[in-house]
Amino acid sequence: MLNDIFNILLPQVIIGIFIVLLLVLEIICSPKMYKYARFIALIGISSAILFLSTVQTEPQYFGMCNSLMSDSYTLLFDFVILICGFLVTLLSRKLIKSIKGSAYSYFAILLTAIFGAMSVVSSNDFLTLFVSTEVLGFSTYFLIASAKGYKSKEASFKYLIMSAISTGVFLFGVSYLYGITGSINFNEIYKFISENDVSVIYSISAILIIFGIASKLAVLPFANWVIDVYKGCESSVLAFLSTIPKLAVFGILCRLLVFPLRNSFELTFVVAIAALITALWANTFALRENNVKVILACSTSANSSYVMLAACLVSVYNVSAVIFYIICYVFMNIGAFAFLNIVDEKQYLKVEDFRGFFHSNQGLAGAYAVSILALAGIPITSGFVAKIYLFSAIASSGLLFVPFLIILLILTVLALFYYLKILLPLFDDIDKNAEIPKLSPVFSQKFVLISAVIVILLVGVFSEKIIELCRFAAYNI
Amino acid sequence: MDKFLSIPFLVFLPMVVSIILISPLFTSNEVMIRRFVKGFCSFHFLYAVILLCFFDSANPYLSEIHFLGMDWIQALGIKFAFKLDSVSIILSVLTSFIFMLAAIASKFNIRKNQKFYYSMLLLLMSAILGIFSSNDMFLFFLFWELEMIPAYFLIGSKFLQNSTVEQETEAKNSAVKFILYTFFGSMFMLLGILLLHFYNFASSGVLSASFADISDISIPYGIQITIAVCLLIGFGVKLPIVPLHTWLPDAHTNAVTPVSMVLAGILLKTGGYGIYKFNYLTLPNSFKVIAPVLAVFAIINIIYIAFVTYAQTDIKRIVAYSSISNMGLVLLGLCAINKIGLSASIFHMVSHGLVSCGLFMIVGIVYLRFKERNINILQGIANKLPRLYGFAVLIVLASIGVPLFAPFISEILTIIGTLNSEFSVVLKYSAIFALPLLILSSCYMLKFLHRGFFGADMDGFDKVNDISIHEFIVLAAILAGLLIFGLYPNSIIGLLG
Numbered sequence: 019m020l021n022d023i024f025n026i027l028l029p030q031v032i033i034g035i036f037i038v039l040l041l042v043l044e045i046i047c048s049p050k051m052y053k054y055a056r057f058i059a060l061i062g063i064s065s066a067i068l069f070l071s072t073v074q075t076e077p078q079y080f081g082m083c084n085s086l087m088s089d090s091y092t093l094l095f096d097f098v099i100l101i102c103g104f105l106v107t108l109l110s111r112k113l114i115k116s117i118k119g120s121a122y123s124y125f126a127i128l129l130t131a132i133f134g135a136m137s138v139v140s141s142n143d144f145l146t147l148f149v150s151t152e153v154l155g156f157s158t159y160f161l162i163a164s165a166k167g168y169k170s171k172e173a174s175f176k177y178l179i180m181s182a183i184s185t186g187v188f189l190f191g192v193s194y195l196y197g198i199t200g201s202i203n204f205n206e207i208y209k210f211i212s213e214n215d216v217s218v219i220y221s222i223s224a225i226l227i228i229f230g231i232a233s234k235l236a237v238l239p240f241a242n243w244v245i246d247v248y249k250g251c252e253s254s255v256l257a258f259l260s261t262i263p264k265l266a267v268f269g270i271l272c273r274l275l276v277f278p279l280r281n282s283f284e285l286t287f288v289v290a291i292a293a294l295i296t297a298l299w300a301n302t303f304a305l306r307e308n309n310v311k312v313i314l315a316c317s318t319s320a321n322s323s324y325v326m327l328a329a330c331l332v333s334v335y336n337v338s339a340v341i342f343y344i345i346c347y348v349f350m351n352i353g354a355f356a357f358l359n360i361v362d363e364k365q366y367l368k369v370e371d372f373r374g375f376f377h378s379n380q381g382l383a384g385a386y387a388v389s390i391l392a393l394a395g396i397p398i399t400s401g402f403v404a405k406i407y408l409f410s411a412i413a414s415s416g417l418l419f420v421p422f423l424i425i426l427l428i429l430t431v432l433a434l435f436y437y438l439k440i441l442l443p444l445f446d447d448i449d450k451n452a453e454i455p456k457l458s459p460v461f462s463q464k465f466v467l468i469s470a471v472i473v474i475l476l477v478g479v480f481s482e483k484i485i486e487l488c489r490f491a492a493y494n495i
Numbered sequence: 496m497d498k499f500l501s502i503p504f505l506v507f508l509p510m511v512v513s514i515i516l517i518s519p520l521f522t523s524n525e526v527m528i529r530r531f532v533k534g535f536c537s538f539h540f541l542y543a544v545i546l547l548c549f550f551d552s553a554n555p556y557l558s559e560i561h562f563l564g565m566d567w568i569q570a571l572g573i574k575f576a577f578k579l580d581s582v583s584i585i586l587s588v589l590t591s592f593i594f595m596l597a598a599i600a601s602k603f604n605i606r607k608n609q610k611f612y613y614s615m616l617l618l619l620m621s622a623i624l625g626i627f628s629s630n631d632m633f634l635f636f637l638f639w640e641l642e643m644i645p646a647y648f649l650i651g652s653k654f655l656q657n658s659t660v661e662q663e664t665e666a667k668n669s670a671v672k673f674i675l676y677t678f679f680g681s682m683f684m685l686l687g688i689l690l691l692h693f694y695n696f697a698s699s700g701v702l703s704a705s706f707a708d709i710s711d712i713s714i715p716y717g718i719q720i721t722i723a724v725c726l727l728i729g730f731g732v733k734l735p736i737v738p739l740h741t742w743l744p745d746a747h748t749n750a751v752t753p754v755s756m757v758l759a760g761i762l763l764k765t766g767g768y769g770i771y772k773f774n775y776l777t778l779p780n781s782f783k784v785i786a787p788v789l790a791v792f793a794i795i796n797i798i799y800i801a802f803v804t805y806a807q808t809d810i811k812r813i814v815a816y817s818s819i820s821n822m823g824l825v826l827l828g829l830c831a832i833n834k835i836g837l838s839a840s841i842f843h844m845v846s847h848g849l850v851s852c853g854l855f856m857i858v859g860i861v862y863l864r865f866k867e868r869n870i871n872i873l874q875g876i877a878n879k880l881p882r883l884y885g886f887a888v889l890i891v892l893a894s895i896g897v898p899l900f901a902p903f904i905s906e907i908l909t910i911i912g913t914l915n916s917e918f919s920v921v922l923k924y925s926a927i928f929a930l931p932l933l934i935l936s937s938c939y940m941l942k943f944l945h946r947g948f949f950g951a952d953m954d955g956f957d958k959v960n961d962i963s964i965h966e967f968i969v970l971a972a973i974l975a976g977l978l979i980f981g982l983y984p985n986s987i988i989g990l991l992g
Contacts, residue, residue, distance in 0.1 A: 407568070410571060410693065434674070435675060482570075486570070
């Protein structure tokens with residue numbers, strides 16, 4: 019047991035220690051000292067990143083009675099999750115200013131979510147997976163509800179209800195799978211299904227499991243929470259919501275599709291169709307929307323569905339494309355939400371509110387434009403390379419999926435339309451009096467925005483190293 | 496000499512200069528910026544001409560860039576590889592030339608946001624040169640997509656001093672229309688490229704996106720046709736081929752004069768070049784099947800659009816629509832699938848590039864002075880602007896294919912090439928249908944000349960200046976080009992072999 023902790027669990031343990039520390043400090047410290055909470059959380063996350071080097075990955079390591087595992091694939095995901103956690107923590111400055119007293123518990127919950135996300139990626143049986151998704155899910159409800167006002171509470175409640183239903187679906191699928199194979203361990207299930215023929219019940223259980231877990235990705239059938247929740251959320255929480263749960267769920271989704279749920283042809287088809295319908299729904303819904311956050315919510319849902327489609331056509335190549343896309347994607351999203359964090363969200367909600375923004379704040383608007391153009395997949399940004407890589411993975415999966423690809427490509431054109439709808443008002447010419455005043459973001463906000471933009475542009479040009487890393491991780495899954 | 500003459504220098508120098516221009520460190524003195532850009536464009540043109548002088552069609556220029564010793568995306572075999580063969584070097588020199596003219600012509604047309612305008616213009620130049628010189632499918636696609644951003648801003652932004660709100664909204668809408676059409680086409684193109692890449696890998700085992708490594712020999716026949724059609728939708732938006740053409744008149748009409756010159760002069764040619772590079776060279780088997788169908792589309796382009804052009808009343812729209820009609824001729828030349836047809840097609844790209852550039856310049860000059868583009872209102876320009884009248888007559892004559900000028904050669908060559916085509920009867924007949932272009936184009940072009948330049952003087956324009964030295968240089972350079980290629984067509988045809 020102790021051996022396992024030192025071999026694979028050290029980063030999680032560090033995060034756990036800091037959670038306890040934060041909770042203790044909340045009792046001790048006065049509300050005036052709320053500022054230190056953020057630094058403690060940052061220290062916790064950075065030390066966890068340092069301790070990632072102690073994780074044993076060669077060969078695959080199974081610990082805690084085979085319920086947890088680590089390899090270079092989980093290590094990569096843990097690393098990106100921690101980096102995102104770091105950036106989200108930096109962005110939280112504005113939020114904790116408004117909730118002063120509960121700043122410590124806010125960061126404790128954020129770290130718990132990161133803890134949950136890391137456990138989701140490295141889980142090796144369905145029980146661990148269930149527990150860690152619930153850890154991630156419950157901390158997400160609190161994070162959504164943390165902002166003042168009833169809107170955030172409403173959003174949190176909606177998310178809670180939808181997650182509860184999807185968890186039920188997930189557990190139902192797991193119970194079927196347990197009934198067929200007699201085990202909840204991924205390795206044993208994989209062994210069972212590769213030695214025995216499986217019935218249609220296996221496929222049904224696989225579909226239920228995938229749909230249950232994919233509710234966090236805002237893929238249909240559990241997708242309609244995304245718009246309400248995004249409307250009611252603070253941008254720093256959105257930066258969390260659109261990155262860390264995504265990374266965690268895609269991390270485990272690829273493993274599930276490669277090992278225990280491999281042998282189901284129906285699953286591939288049903289998931290592909292669900293992904294396609296999600297993409298259709300999200301992209302067309304965003305066309306007539308006017309609220310920036312809602313458009314970004316639809317874009318989240320649409321992007322998840324593209325990745326989902328590539329993920330369900332299982333191959334090493336596809337898995338590497340999925341990893342690469344999701345890594346590129348989280349940085350674009352963090353860039354966009356960092357911008358929304360800098361501008362006053364209460365005042366600027368609709369697309370028209372940003373008219374003429376470029377003329378008073380050129381640097382900010384430029385950075386935002388890079389993030390949005392990357393989401394649309396325009397060259398020199400990482401979005402372009404990621405889209406090409408992902409679509410080439412889908413194209414090479416066989417002729418059967420070319421019609422799917424055609425629809426996706428047409429939807430990408432629609433997507434460009436609504437991304438331009440967000441972006442173009444920024445460059446409008448307006449009167450001098452109506453101009454938006456020059457904003458002066460603090461260091462941490464600037465840091466997040468600039469680092470996101472640098473990552474987007476660097477990966478867009480020098481993508482080879484990252485792709486190689488993703489391929490390496492995908493081979494070792 | 497070999498070290499000095501490099502393609503990346505040719506392609507990326509405008510991009511670097513554009514970044515320098517937009518950076519806050521660069522002077523914001525408008526006269527300085529204008530002179531700097533003019534100087535830079537002239538230097539670039541000179542450089543392109545030197546490249547052309549040292550060009551040897553047996554050894555095309557090749558070049559590759561490695562990042563940190565690695566290819567761009569090794570996992571997909573995508574390289575940063577460039578190649579200038581005889582076709583692409585002709586088009587690159589034309590690009591450089593037309594951008595130089597556009598930079599000179601910008602003096603009277605651009606009164607606002609000069610820094611931004613010139614920066615975007617040079618970025619567009621870089622992207623177009625990249626399209627012509629890339630030797631890798633994905634690199635081609637990258638530049639193809641990249642070109643949308645500066646083109647959007649050039650069409651949609653406000654550069655005139657006193658434009659009305661309606662004009663601005665219209666310009667914005669047409670820019671969005673342009674970008675959505677192009678993106679729609681390029682998504683099909685991406686699909687075609689991805690399929691071609693994958694099936695080439697599956698059949699030959701070489702993971703590469705370089706044009707040299709792609710061959711359609713062992714790709715299943717149905718797939719070949721699918722790929723070719725996907726690619727053609729992408730290029731058909733840019734060229735444009737008829738059902739996909741509606742973005743063009745709006746974009747060209749609402750853009751300022753130098754931008755229209757660039758759009759008609761060179762941007763449309765990227766579509767023709769794409770068809771040549773992908774369908775003609777890389778997928779010859781499927782092109783043989785598609786060519787007769789495409790020839791029918793080309794004829795529709797030529798004849799249908801010629802009638803549409805005749806019905807227009809806005810002179811800028813007349814010129815814009817006439818470009819579509821002329822592009823049909825480029826397409827027809829390619830469809831002939833023989834040496835004559837190909838060289839006619841490339842020759843027509845060059846000659847039409849010059850002609851449309853000149854026509855847009857004339858329209859721009861008229862609009863600057865009379866603030867009017869309606870052909871029913873304009874009259875008597877010849878008395879007011881005699882020098883412009885001289886140029887207008889010559890360039891209009893060139894555009895309708897009068898001997899001595901370059902378009903005459905290309906139109907005749909296209910028809911000869913199509914008649915000699917061996918692949919299909921359709922093509923031989925289509926040559927007969929292409930001939931009316933010569934008559935129809937003279938109808939709408941002479942209408943433009945006749946209504947606008949002759950007749951009684953317009954009221955209220957007593958003190959109108961004739962063309963200035965800048966405008967004179969642009970028109971004279973275009974006319975010189977048309978005459979040189981008209982009298983000595985071998986300068987291009989010889990290079991093409």
